[in-house]
Amino acid sequence: MPYASFDRSVKIAPSILSADFANFGAECRAVESQGAPWVHVDVMDGHFVPNLTFGPATVKALRPHIKGVMDVHLMIAPVDAYLPAFAEAGADVISAHFEAGPHIHRTLQAIRGLGKKAGLCLNPGTGIDCVPHLLDTLDLINVMGVNPGFGGQKFIRSQLQKIRDLREMIGDRDIHIQIDGGVAPDTIAEIAAAGADVFVAGSAVFSGGSVDKPEVYGENIRKLVAAAAG
Ligand code: DX5
Ligand code: ZN
DSSP states (O other): OOOOOOOOSEEEEBBBBSSGGGHHHHHHHHHHHHHSSSEEEEEBBSSSSSBBBBHHHHHHHGGGOOOSSEEEEESSSGGGGGGGHHHHHHOOOEEEETTTTSHHHHHHHHHTTTSSSSEEEEEEESSSTHHHHGGOOEEEEEEEEEEEOOOSSOOOHHHHHHHHHHHHHHHHSSSSSEEEEEOOOTTHHHHHTTTTTTTEEEHHTTTTTTTBBBBHHHHHHHHHHHHTTT
């Protein structure tokens, strides 16, 4: 079911950036059937990040293939004009980057105003000074573990302290900490210990599998969950 209630358990969110782009529907069904509660959908504009993926029409086409949470990560600047289209496409969570416009508070309010969970994305070089001022407009903070644009990059370890600091700032508020980029069996334990609860994983989930071999996705997901427990 789409986003239902808040909890801080470990949730693996496969990023379809590492899926077969000619087979998105089947790929989403495959990772869900193998235990993924969220599916992470990366939208890139070729301007804010040096890569292009797809827009709201594709996201809308994916919706019927995702029974769980559809988590849409917008790497678009300026982003505000596109928010209604992604809401209409059926996103449950919409996340925008701190740098995606001049008024991040307004952007987050607009996402909530569209009836969606609002996420703030922080690039590896972006600080957290803004967060205390945004806590009342936030449902998720996406800490980028790599510079956005591509899958399969190495985790930037300085983000661990950022996660610890955010976890403290959030206290008992219902705000997810998501880590996006570089999540793998050898990095996830430290990231989980730092305080993240949603783990986006592209290459670590999709490598070695396919829609004809979905059990590999399942093994990859279980490996991550087990490693997260430390
Ligand atoms: C990067 C994207 C990520 C990416 C992660 O810009 O936002 O979601 O797919 O890929 P991995 O898990 O391979 O680092
Ligand atoms: Zn992402």
